[in-house]
Amino acid sequence: MYVVVVGGGKVGYHLAKALLQDGHEVLIIERDRARCEHLEAELGDIVLRGDGSEVVTMEKAGFNRADMVVAVTGDDEDNLVICQVAKAHFRVPRTVALVNDPKNAEIFHRLGIDHTVNATDAILAQIEQELPVHALIHLLSMRGGGLEMVEVRIPPQAAVVGRKLREVLLPQQSIVVLIIEEDGSPKAPDPDTVLRPGDKVMLVTRSENEEALREVFTRPPGYTSPYGPLTISR
């Protein structure tokens, strides 16, 4: 795959390095001369010096044959324009933009960017993973329809422990897609799958159901919830 990385900062450098190791063809576009020299010394002759949001630079970089363009500069407006022009003018099949201001992720999606990466949210998710109080973790926001992929870890004292999946009453439009057991092995869920403490349950759900979902999987026995009953009575 031919991948053009625009922005040769830390993110661009490590990304290019990883892609090269995976056997991809990579080109980095970077504006700063000293940075270019450093990148070339480290990664070899895969650096083009220039303004990656200039159409002339994009032509030189071979955007028209790129399978993917990844814009990881420090300026959101540049990342947006690079991806939009790549898509609209050069017909690049996939574009990924780094979002420096997390608020811009939603705007980028609405303005046609395929995929955004957001360092702040990634770190937040990591922190959430470290904190047992945050039983529900966002994995992915899906475009359109307000759907999210979330992960819930089942605490040892939860009322759902020992229940079969078919007995658990989920909020509307929520589907369990995968269960990862405590030892890390994945399990395709079926209605007879028994929930165990430490299981990570991955679900697709609507954003507004998050709180209800968290309750379903983490609430202790005997707790009356505003979200209604926990299980379908047997």
Added chain:
Amino acid sequence: MKVVIMGCGRVGAELATQLDHQGHQVTVIDINPEAFRRLPMDFKGRKVVGNGVDQDVLRRVGVGEAQAFVAVTQGDNRNIMAAQMAKFIFGVPKALCRIYDPARQEIYRSLGLETVSPTRITVEMLLKALASEAEDKGGGGSCT
């Protein structure tokens, strides 16, 4: 009409001044408070220090209620992003942006953005002036 102008450089300040004199309700945004010195003493519009590609800033100045938005900062990409936010996120009926780079201007015009490229306009005027000069066989030096 309510107009929000992003960028208080020469063009932004002059545009704001003229619209203000015509009696429009003008808000000027610039990241640098120093830039507002370009506005005349009797400017009646609102001056807001902030980054126009920040949706919170746009919301705070009430861009959603504006009839027009004009992005004239020095950065092409900043203008492009702000104008798209005004038009497609906040639903401003008329969103204009200046794009120096003619290639990018062409692309964004085809994507439905109302754009002005000073580079293209200046080149066209210069070419016209040169052509009329040639007709005069190098004499006179009359410029329109």
